[in-house]
Amino acid sequence: MHIVLLGPPGAGKGTQAEMLSEAGDLAHVAVGEILRQAIREKTDLGIEAEMYVEQGELVPDEIIAGVIEERLRADDAQKGALLDGFPRNLTQAEFLDQLLKKLGLSLDAVVYIDVPFAALIRRSTGRRICSGCGRVYHVEFNLPQRDNVCDECGGELIQREDDREETVRNRLEVYLEQTGPLVDYYDERGLLRRVDGDQSIDEVFQVLKTMVLESHS
Numbered sequence: 001m002h003i004v005l006l007g008p009p010g011a012g013k014g015t016q017a018e019m020l021s022e023a024g025d026l027a028h029v030a031v032g033e034i035l036r037q038a039i040r041e042k043t044d045l046g047i048e049a050e051m052y053v054e055q056g057e058l059v060p061d062e063i064i065a066g067v068i069e070e071r072l073r074a075d076d077a078q079k080g081a082l083l084d085g086f087p088r089n090l091t092q093a094e095f096l097d098q099l100l101k102k103l104g105l106s107l108d109a110v111v112y113i114d115v116p117f118a119a120l121i122r123r124s125t126g127r128r129i130c131s132g133c134g135r136v137y138h139v140e141f142n143l144p145q146r147d148n149v150c151d152e153c154g155g156e157l158i159q160r161e162d163d164r165e166e167t168v169r170n171r172l173e174v175y176l177e178q179t180g181p182l183v184d185y186y187d188e189r190g191l192l193r194r195v196d197g198d199q200s201i202d203e204v205f206q207v208l209k210t211m212v213l214e215s216h217s
């Protein structure tokens with residue numbers, strides 16, 4: 001089972017993908033997280049990607065293509081994967097079609113998490129991530145058990161550089177211009193399912209679980 005999670009920054013793709021991948025034993029393919037880890041570790045990929053990520057721009061497609069191919073070829077992605085943050089434009093969507101074909105896999109569904117734009121800034125700017133394992137929290141909607149400490153690994157929670165308000169606004173613009181057209185692309189192919197993302201984390205999860213996991217089991 002290979003599923004794309006689509007939606008604007010702050011829609012909750014990462015949080016839902018974490019929960020769904022655990023519930024459905026699927027690989028969580030989070031391109032943004034792969035890039036952030038590479039930036040922390042100062043690898044060649046991290047050095048190439050850093051400027052784009054910090055400004056909220058898309059990292060060039062050729063770089064992302066290599067990242068996604070390597071990730072989808074990994075053992076844990078063979079049984080199924082949730083693609084979180086990829087594709088983000090039409091070129092990447094076409095690349096994904098070809099890559100899945102080459103790997104003998106297919107896309108089962110594209111889930112569009114729909115959240116009104118007014119809510120997105122508050123969601124993104126309140127987000128905190130674990131500096132150790134990348135797990136996602138929120139200062140209002142998804143608190144850790146102990147202040148500023150990750151429930152999972154005990155790491156310190158920090159704000160992503162690109163979650164500052166000005167950068168969030170740029171990411172929303174990039175989304176509207178480049179990622180928005182994918183809604184029609186997948187709708188025309190009969191793959192799109194819409195979920196109202198303007199509900200609690202758990203409510204969205206229940207809908208997604210039924211839609212994605214139970215309909216494919």
Ligand code: AMP
Nearest residue numbers: 031032052053056057058059085086088
């Ligand atoms: P995310 O964690 O999905 O919000 O991604 C954070 C940042 O990583 C984005 O603002 C982009 O700079 C970069 N990024 C993530 N996924 C992609 C992608 N598919 N194509 C290009 N850049 C990406």
